[in-house]
Amino acid sequence: MLTEVGSRQFSAVPVEQLYTQLKCAKDGLTTGEAAERLKRQDKLFRTESQFKKELKLLFRQFFNPLVLLLVVAVLLSAILGESSDAYIILFILLVTGLLGFWQEVNAGRAFDRLKKMIEMKHTVLRNGSTVEVATAGIVAGDVLKLAAGDIIPADCRVVESDELHVNESTLTGESYPVEKAPGEVDATLPLARKHNCLWQGTNVVSGTARALVVNTGSQTLFGQMAHSLTQTPETAFEKGIRRFGFFLLRITIILALVILIANLYFKKPLFDAVLFSLALAVGMAPELLPAIMTFAMSAGARRMMKKKVIVKKLSSIFNFGEMNVLCTDKTGTITEGNVKVKDIVDAYGIASNEIRLYAWLNAYLQNGFPNPLDKAIVSLNLSLNGYEKINEIPYDFIRKRLSVAVRNEQQRIFITKGAFTNVLEVCTSVRSKNGDTEPISADIRDEIEKRFIAYSEDGCRVLGLAVKQLENEKINRRDEQQMTFVGYILLEDPLKESAQASIEKLEKMHIGIKIITGDNRYAALHAAQKIGMKNPVVLIGEDLDKLSPEALVIKAKQTDVFSETEPHQKERIVKALQKSHFTVAYLGDGINDVAAINAADIGISTNNAVDVAKEAADFVFLEKDLAVLAEGVYEGRRSFANSMKYIFITTGATFGNMLSVACASLFLPFLPMLPKQILLTNLITDFPFLTIAADRVDEDQLTMPGQWNLNLIRNFMITYGLHSSLFDLATFYILYFHFRLSESPFQTGWFMESVITEILIIFIVRTRKFILKSKPGKLLVITSSIAVLMAVVLPLSPFADILGLSIAHTRQVIAIILLLLTYVITGEWLKRWFFKRSAQKG
Numbered sequence: 041m042l043t044e045v046g047s048r049q050f051s052a053v054p055v056e057q058l059y060t061q062l063k064c065a066k067d068g069l070t071t072g073e074a075a076e077r078l079k080r081q082d083k084l085f086r087t088e089s090q091f092k093k094e095l096k097l098l099f100r101q102f103f104n105p106l107v108l109l110l111v112v113a114v115l116l117s118a119i120l121g122e123s124s125d126a127y128i129i130l131f132i133l134l135v136t137g138l139l140g141f142w143q144e145v146n147a148g149r150a151f152d153r154l155k156k157m158i159e160m161k162h163t164v165l166r167n168g169s170t171v172e173v174a175t176a177g178i179v180a181g182d183v184l185k186l187a188a189g190d191i192i193p194a195d196c197r198v199v200e201s202d203e204l205h206v207n208e209s210t211l212t213g214e215s216y217p218v219e220k221a222p223g224e225v226d227a228t229l230p231l232a233r234k235h236n237c238l239w240q241g242t243n244v245v246s247g248t249a250r251a252l253v254v255n256t257g258s259q260t261l262f263g264q265m266a267h268s269l270t271q272t273p274e275t276a277f278e279k280g281i282r283r284f285g286f287f288l289l290r291i292t293i294i295l296a297l298v299i300l301i302a303n304l305y306f307k308k309p310l311f312d313a314v315l316f317s318l319a320l321a322v323g324m325a326p327e328l329l330p331a332i333m334t335f336a337m338s339a340g341a342r343r344m345m346k347k348k349v350i351v352k353k354l355s356s357i358f359n360f361g362e363m364n365v366l367c368t369d370k371t372g373t374i375t376e377g378n379v380k381v382k383d384i385v386d387a388y389g390i391a392s393n394e395i396r397l398y399a400w401l402n403a404y405l406q407n408g409f410p411n412p413l414d415k416a417i418v419s420l421n422l423s424l425n426g427y428e429k430i431n432e433i434p435y436d437f438i439r440k441r442l443s444v445a446v447r448n449e450q451q452r453i454f455i456t457k458g459a460f461t462n463v464l465e466v467c468t469s470v471r472s473k474n475g476d477t478e479p480i481s482a483d484i485r486d487e488i489e490k491r492f493i494a495y496s497e498d499g500c501r502v503l504g505l506a507v508k509q510l511e512n513e514k515i516n517r518r519d520e521q522q523m524t525f526v527g528y529i530l531l532e533d534p535l536k537e538s539a540q541a542s543i544e545k546l547e548k549m550h551i552g553i554k555i556i557t558g559d560n561r562y563a564a565l566h567a568a569q570k571i572g573m574k575n576p577v578v579l580i581g582e583d584l585d586k587l588s589p590e591a592l593v594i595k596a597k598q599t600d601v602f603s604e605t606e607p608h609q610k611e612r613i614v615k616a617l618q619k620s621h622f623t624v625a626y627l628g629d630g631i632n633d634v635a636a637i638n639a640a641d642i643g644i645s646t647n648n649a650v651d652v653a654k655e656a657a658d659f660v661f662l663e664k665d666l667a668v669l670a671e672g673v674y675e676g677r678r679s680f681a682n683s684m685k686y687i688f689i690t691t692g693a694t695f696g697n698m699l700s701v702a703c704a705s706l707f708l709p710f711l712p713m714l715p716k717q718i719l720l721t722n723l724i725t726d727f728p729f730l731t732i733a734a735d736r737v738d739e740d741q742l743t744m745p746g747q748w749n750l751n752l753i754r755n756f757m758i759t760y761g762l763h764s765s766l767f768d769l770a771t772f773y774i775l776y777f778h779f780r781l782s783e784s785p786f787q788t789g790w791f792m793e794s795v796i797t798e799i800l801i802i803f804i805v806r807t808r809k810f811i812l813k814s815k816p817g818k819l820l821v822i823t824s825s826i827a828v829l830m831a832v833v834l835p836l837s838p839f840a841d842i843l844g845l846s847i848a849h850t851r852q853v854i855a856i857i858l859l860l861l862t863y864v865i866t867g868e869w870l871k872r873w874f875f876k877r878s879a880q881k882g
């Protein structure tokens with residue numbers, strides 16, 4: 041079915057023949073047929089089922105080279121004799137792997153549910169009526185109804201169109217919209233000239249159409265290219281984590297090898313030595329890192345969801361926490377976005393029914409993308425009065441005008457409305473008080489402009505309105521000249537009451553605000569002042585274009601309000617701010633915001649935005665509200681802070697512990713810990729480690745943007761590694777030289793010390809305050825208590841024997857408790873010293 045038509049040749053096939061080939065009809069497929077095709081399509085494209093995806097995830101847990109090596113070694117040792125140990129080791133590895141798997145699956149499922157909420161929907165004919173279908177549900181033979189702002193979900197043929205203009209820049213790089221219409225086009229022509237085809241991934245700029253779906257999924261032009269394009273760039277945090285993981289892994293492998301060679305040199309039994317160094321390597325490797333990151337991010341995503349923010353790409357949560365400048369549009373964010381017509385007046389400010397009708401005809405008959413301004417005018421509910429539409433010139437963000445040509449029995453009129461300045465600039469005359477047309481003199485122009493400024497400063501959104509008589513019915517952009525200025529459309533869009541409070545909140549979180557709008561300077565300035573910006577600096581689009589890129593970097597930093605901007609200028613502003621090392625968020629919902637959303641570090645859109653904006657964004661707000669944004673930033677910072685805790689802990693305590701065990705093995709006549717005990721330590725501490733992702737975070741860590749700082753981590757690792765090793769040495773000394781313990785009690789002592797210090801360090805490092813002054817998360821307290829309890833109880837339990845654990849006397853336990861107490865006190869002191877010093881260094 042899908043291949044019959046041929047991937048790109050369908051432009052020359054007559055539409056009727058396409059219908060036959062695709063076995064479908066003008067009014068679409070039936071629901072049953074569509075379901076049938078979807079099944080076949082999924083098979084053909086090998087769409088991965090949920091089960092398969094999760095199975096893969098399960099395998100990945102065990103496909104860690106270190107774990108595999110260990111399994112091989114264990115199996116070998118079992119064959120050669122020591123089978124009971126082998127079972128225990130395999131069991132511990134299995135549980136550890138399942139734990140990671142369970143975490144990742146849960147996180148993944150929750151994330152998928154969230155993504156479903158903001159899934160893109162397309163209007164499709166099924167059983168002859170229109171239904172909304174998600175992109176993945178579109179099949180060949182479907183008939184689509186398209187409107188401005190829609191993303192085209194498949195490769196299609198246009199079967200009906202009305203002024204359809206499509207942006208194909210994703211495919212051709214050409215950003216000027218191309219007109220599309222039904223017909224047949226030679227198959228050998230280049231892509232850009234196939235005016236009867238629509239390609240997946242491009243989007244409708246204006247007009248409407250019906251289109252027949254020919255190719256879907258990986259068979260589309262875009263699908264074939266996409267294989268090489270799907271790699272999204274890593275965020276700074278992801279990159280940091282990945283490098284850090286490799287760094288730890290390298291150290292681990294080198295250490296394990298050194299230990300192995302040294303142990304062999306000291307003539308320890310071969311298998312013991314191999315198992316010991318492999319268990320150490322497994323213990324040291326930050327194997328939970330991916331699980332913790334995913335968990336921290338998805339926990340963040342779930343909490344954000346409660347605050348009406350949907351995360352489209354999990355890893356961008358950390359970016360969210362790092363944001364320090366927010367660029368936002370005006371409509372719907374600063375204002376209610378609920379535009380209403382306040383009045384429609386002539387050039388002298390007097391209400392007029394004739395001009396009211398012109399404004400309404402223009403808004404009612406236009407066919408471009410839905411927008412709040414036209415919606416407001418349409419709701420005046422006037423009647424056509426015998427007028428009918430001839431044609432239109434759709435709105436675009438450069439002209440900032442929209443023209444519609446109409447006719448009735450007596451006349452043909454060309455009606456233009458748009459941003460005031462852009463309308464006045466195409467007018468040479470004005471409708472005078474007695475209804476005549478007179479040329480615009482300098483005085484009159486002055487008066488018209490003054491009135492416009494007065495309306496704007498009063499908080500109105502002002503559009504200009506102009507008309508002219510048409511000689512014939514052929515119209516184009518060049519007709520927008522020598523027009524007659526007839527009046528103003530006054531719209532009101534009240535400021536949001538919550539805007540000021542939200543902006544103050546964001547400022548407290550050290551996030552700067554910049555308003556970027558296409559509206560005029562007076563209205564923008566008015567809004568900025570109303571929401572509490574003091575002496576805002578305003579830059580208009582025209583002046584911005586005169587600045588060199590270097591000058592803009594400086595100017596953008598100082599400017600609070602950018603007005604009268606065009607889409608590419610919005611993008612330039614974002615890029616200029618990034619050059620000053622800001623992490624920039626951009627919030628917008630229009631086609632004209634897409635370039636800026638893409639350029640920003642954090643692209644934000646809203647659920648009722650046009651498809652293209654939603655698609656470009658990393659975050660989608662269910663409600664367009666700055667208060668929501670502040671909450672989202674908190675969650676981002678929280679996820680970041682919790683991930684950092686885990687990194688501090690694995691690098692500090694875990695690593696230090698394993699390192700000293702390794703060193704001790706060189707000086708002891710027996711192993712300081714058995715391989716199974718090392719893995720057990722690892723497993724017991726994994727439970728509390730995993731709950732760190734959901735831990736509470738101190739308020740003072742949330743007021744500043746988080747930043748990935750490898751230096752800080754490295755210094756921390758050295759400081760706490762040394763601290764930890766010092767206590768290990770003390771343990772070593774007391775257990776071996778003071779108490780002269782034999783193998784099993786010695787190992788037990790060290791096992792207890794290792795588990796409990798790793799738990800204690802969590803509580804020290806999780807806050808920068810005094811340990812008892814910050815309340816930890818409930819789950820963390822519970823899992824940590826269980827871990828400590830296990831460390832104490834296991835040596836006394838029936839499992840003690842198979843785990844090789846035993847306690848020699850109570851003095852041994854008391855000594856360890858004293859040791860742990862000093863560990864906490866010095867650890868606290870060290871923390872204070874460390875963060876104070878790193879703060880001083882900046």
Ligand SMILES: Nc1ncnc2c1ncn2[C@@H]1O[C@H](COP(=O)(O)OP(=O)(O)OP(=O)(O)O)[C@@H](O)[C@H]1O
Binds near residue numbers: 414457460502560605
């Ligand atoms: N449908 C329309 N008809 C006529 N004029 C329009 C229309 N839409 C917008 N304009 C004019 O163009 C100006 C810029 O609008 P645009 O939509 O480009 O702004 P924006 O950057 O999206 O601003 P915002 O901050 O309000 O989202 C508007 O202030 C208005 O004067």
Ligand SMILES: [Mg+2]
Binds near residue numbers: 371630
């Ligand atoms: Mg907008």
